[in-house]
Amino acid sequence: MRKLLGILLLSVTLWGVMAQGADRMIVVSGTSEKGLDPNMVSMTVEIWSKAQTAKQAQTLAANQFKDVKKVFDEYKIKKEDIQTDNYALNPEYVYDQKNRANKMVGFRVVQTLLVTLRKVDDAGKFLDALVTEKATTDAGVNVNSINWDSDKRDQMETAALADAVRAAKVKAEEIAKAAGVKIKGVSRISHGSQSHQPPMPVMRNFGMKAAMADSAPTELSAGQIKVRVEVTAEYEIN
Template sequence: MKKSLLFLSAVSFCLIAGAAQADDKVIVVSSSAEKNVEPNMVSLNVEIWSKASTAKQAQSLNASEFQKVKKSLDSFKVKKEDVQTENYSLNPEYIYDQKTQQNKMVGFRALQTLKVILKKTEDLGSFLDAMVTSATKNESGVNVNSIQWDTDKRQQFEISALGDAVKNGRAKADELAKAANVKIKGVSMLSHGVSHSAPPMPMRGMMKTMAYEMKPMDSTEVMAGQIKIRVDVTAEYEITN
């Protein structure tokens, strides 16, 4: 009997809570805010490649090319924590033989990909120039596949933009409430997301072109522009008549 009473009580509570929830009236708004920021750091995707008839030779060439890159990193005082090897591979290379109609191994290719963060953005052009190899043989080299501008004060700008986005959302909610002749009681839910509109700039093949075509007095120039930090907010406001 007691178990039956407890079960009926629980069911009654759930029904009452569900009915109360169904009677809730809310206004839901989406809002955003943006901050235009001058970047003070840049992230580069650096690719060190080499190829040779044997795996050992390909590794040796890659190691030699890496030392040139490391020398440039040291010269521009890039900290160790700002350099990370993201990938390393050593694989055979094949070509398709039309006569035998089979793949034929022609050598090995070694590839190391680095993520480099440069804190002095004004040095980027000179840094790219420093990594250009002067080798005339097409057996090893350095590619910069992309660069991406950023700021180390991103969190501060996000918090600042977040406040603006919430204010914008409240202004929208107030206008909707006024038009609907209702009053806002309070906030029942808030959520947010962050994005920035500075996608990586593709630069594939750039270093090879520079190595063979750049004149001695030429130097690379880059323009940082601004990055946009955007915050999106969704808010739910309780209303009453």
């Protein structure tokens, strides 16, 4: 029994020493933010059509897609940078006030494409090129969103991470110096990152060229992508 009590007392003592050692920490955070110019732009391109029959709506949509595809080829967009995100064929209804019921008036096709343009300077001209020659209210093209990005984002995040760690170390050293202690080493480091890009919501119908024939060319400002990294570091002190 005495032996068991001795073991328990020794365990409690060791736990107390370990806990005391764990408390001898300086916990600091360090941040770094870097900016880089986008070298690609992703767009959500929506092709739509409507007609009295489903087959007519599909034919109109197919013809509209051919015109859009010509623009893709003109700007040398690769196949892997074009993805069909959604294709929907649905009946269209209007509410009949007289009968107080929905009445089917035709069909609508909506095809959504995710497109990546790797020449950001051509973004405005690319949007203008999507305007169709034929003026119609039965088919058209919408661009619903634009997102700027860069294939160098990971490299920039790595550089920011190193700066954030150095910033955390400087803080820890200053705190230790002011407290009259010395840093023994790093116990733990964790990190997180986030990026911010200029918002560019777009809701634009490109189905009618006649109304835009004399308009100025579209200009888009890419701005910069901001990459922010934050680290939390725990330093042991003596």
